[in-house]
Amino acid sequence: MPFYVSPEQQMKDKADYARKGIARGRSVVVLQYADGILFVADNPSRALHKISEIYDRIAFAAVGKYNEFENLRLGGVRYADVNGYQYDRRDVTARGLANVYAQSLGTIFTETNKPYEVELVVAEVGESAETDQIYRLTFDGSVADEHGYVAMGGQADAVAQALKDRYTEGASLADALRVAVQSLEAQDSDRHLEAKSLEVAVLDRNREHRLFRRLPAARIGELLGSTESGAAESSEGGSAGGASGA
Amino acid sequence: MASHESQTGRSSGLFASPDTSSFTEFLGAYSPELLPGRRSLPASVSAGEEIPHGTTIVAVAFPGGVVMAGDRRATAGHMIAQRDIEKVFRADEFSAIAIAGTAGIGIEMVRLFQVELEHYEKREGRTLSIEGKANRLATMVRQNLGMAMQGLAVVPLFAGYDEVRDVGRIFSYDPAGGRYEERDFHSIGSGSVFARGALKKLYRPDLSAEDAALVCVQALYDAADDDSATGGPDLTRRIFPVVASVTSDGYRRLGEDEVGALARTVVDGRYDSPGGPTAPLR
Numbered sequence: 001m002p003f004y005v006s007p008e009q010q011m012k013d014k015a016d017y018a019r020k021g022i023a024r025g026r027s028v029v030v031l032q033y034a035d036g037i038l039f040v041a042d043n044p045s046r047a048l049h050k051i052s053e054i055y056d057r058i059a060f061a062a063v064g065k066y067n068e069f070e071n072l073r074l075g076g077v078r079y080a081d082v083n084g085y086q087y088d089r090r091d092v093t094a095r096g097l098a099n100v101y102a103q104s105l106g107t108i109f110t111e112t113n114k115p116y117e118v119e120l121v122v123a124e125v126g127e128s129a130e131t132d133q134i135y136r137l138t139f140d141g142s143v144a145d146e147h148g149y150v151a152m153g154g155q156a157d158a159v160a161q162a163l164k165d166r167y168t169e170g171a172s173l174a175d176a177l178r179v180a181v182q183s184l185e186a187q188d189s190d191r192h193l194e195a196k197s198l199e200v201a202v203l204d205r206n207r208e209h210r211l212f213r214r215l216p217a218a219r220i221g222e223l224l225g226s227t228e229s230g231a232a233e234s235s236e237g238g239s240a241g242g243a244s245g246a
Numbered sequence: 247m248a249s250h251e252s253q254t255g256r257s258s259g260l261f262a263s264p265d266t267s268s269f270t271e272f273l274g275a276y277s278p279e280l281l282p283g284r285r286s287l288p289a290s291v292s293a294g295e296e297i298p299h300g301t302t303i304v305a306v307a308f309p310g311g312v313v314m315a316g317d318r319r320a321t322a323g324h325m326i327a328q329r330d331i332e333k334v335f336r337a338d339e340f341s342a343i344a345i346a347g348t349a350g351i352g353i354e355m356v357r358l359f360q361v362e363l364e365h366y367e368k369r370e371g372r373t374l375s376i377e378g379k380a381n382r383l384a385t386m387v388r389q390n391l392g393m394a395m396q397g398l399a400v401v402p403l404f405a406g407y408d409e410v411r412d413v414g415r416i417f418s419y420d421p422a423g424g425r426y427e428e429r430d431f432h433s434i435g436s437g438s439v440f441a442r443g444a445l446k447k448l449y450r451p452d453l454s455a456e457d458a459a460l461v462c463v464q465a466l467y468d469a470a471d472d473d474s475a476t477g478g479p480d481l482t483r484r485i486f487p488v489v490a491s492v493t494s495d496g497y498r499r500l501g502e503d504e505v506g507a508l509a510r511t512v513v514d515g516r517y518d519s520p521g522g523p524t525a526p527l528r
Contacts (some may be wrong), residue, residue: 053368075261077368085361
């Protein structure tokens with residue numbers, strides 16, 4: 001006969017397990033800037049994304065185990081497309097999606113032995129900064145409504161502290177990106193992040209139709225160079241102005 | 247917002263099988279009633295006559311892209327059901343789709359096709375090849391075969407920019423789902439016979455994007471001239487054909503000013519020569 005384990009202990013063990021898993025990875029930051037919402041991940045991979053498009057105005061960022069958050073991302077795309085098809089494109093909201101994720105994560109946390117080791121941000125860009133929505137979801141299905149900036153994964157506390165010191169409302173894209181990169185560098189004392197080791201995307205409210213856009217490495221280097229002296233990475237692939245949100 | 251119970255029940259379906267990047271396939275398992283072509287119809291009724299039908303669509307390829315245009319009329323039997331219907335749509339960044347036939351089913355097919363392409367792109371992180379898109383559309387047309395047999399046929403015309411070969415390409419379909427790649431130009435719908443005759447005489451391999459659009463408007467004028475179900479440019483109400491181009495810069499629908507200017511050029515020209523531009527005899 002198995003030993004009795006109290007529900008409190010069981011939940012605590014699961015939560016500790018999930019927290020440890022999430023802290024092992026690298027950080028992601030999400031912050032509002034003048035034209036929308038900026039997502040920056042310390043992620044050298046060009047193919048395995050931590051930041052993705054969900055719908056016209058909604059994007060997704062995640063840290064933790066890839067297969068687990070990828071499964072959530074794919075489900076989120078389905079949720080958005082089914083609802084947009086059935087009703088109207090305007091009827092797909094970040095709030096609705098955050099609820100679905102919260103239900104799903106909560107069920108997995110309480111009903112299975114192994115909780116998901118993930119943390120997510122679901123963000124929707126509005127007509128103005130006041131109507132932007134950023135939801136942060138943790139492994140147990142709790143939802144928090146965030147304003148300004150979010151840091152998660154890896155040494156999240158150190159990054160959040162760095163963001164708190166540097167973040168200003170209504171910053172330009174270049175300034176916001178620089179703040180994000182400096183904050184991510186706070187993970188370790190000797191960490192230096194180059195354009196190649198960053199995954200950057202924006203929800204830009206001035207675009208049309210699908211507002212999500214990834215920034216190619218050349219553009220990231222250009223933006224970092226425009227505010228930081230000495231960074232000599234110039235544009236290689238031309239401007240990213242007309243690129244589609246693939 | 248749906249109730250909690252239904253939401254947990256449903257959301258589990260969102261994260262589970264089938265493991266596919268096709269929106270249509272997923273919807274078939276998740277909510278099959280939302281798919282066109284899965285509905286049962288009463289046997290042997292020809293409902294076709296009284297339901298609005300979309301009419302003429304033309305497409306012309308030019309070096310580096312393709313132009314597609316459609317008139318604005320929908321007919322139900324002998325009546326004009328709508329005089330400003332739109333039948334040419336953006337499929338995705340590099341392709342356009344237009345429909346002829348039963349308007350309701352056609353527009354539903356277009357919406358499904360648009361979501362299909364975007365869904366694949368978001369899930370897989372890449373866009374489908376142009377052949378992949380064309381084949382996917384063929385499957386959707388084929389699923390409508392049962393309704394087509396009962397008089398609710400719809401036929402799309404698909405055109406896009408091939409990024410690999412840097413050319414515009416045109417694909418046509420039959421109600422059974424046959425997919426045919428067309429060279430240079432094509433037209434579908436009730437006025438297509440007349441439009442195609444015009445296209446044949448006006449097409450040149452070195453058309454500019456603007457001239458290709460003009461060829462489309464000329465061909466639609468000729469279709470409207472001889473086919474009662476096709477609408478001509480309506481200068482008094484400012485209702486002009488929908489004209490869209492797809493090039494390496496992506497899909498672009500021409501503005502009302504641009505199409506209005508083309509339509510006026512065509513109509514003005516017809517005062518002198520009602521049959522339109524003449525081709526050299528030798």
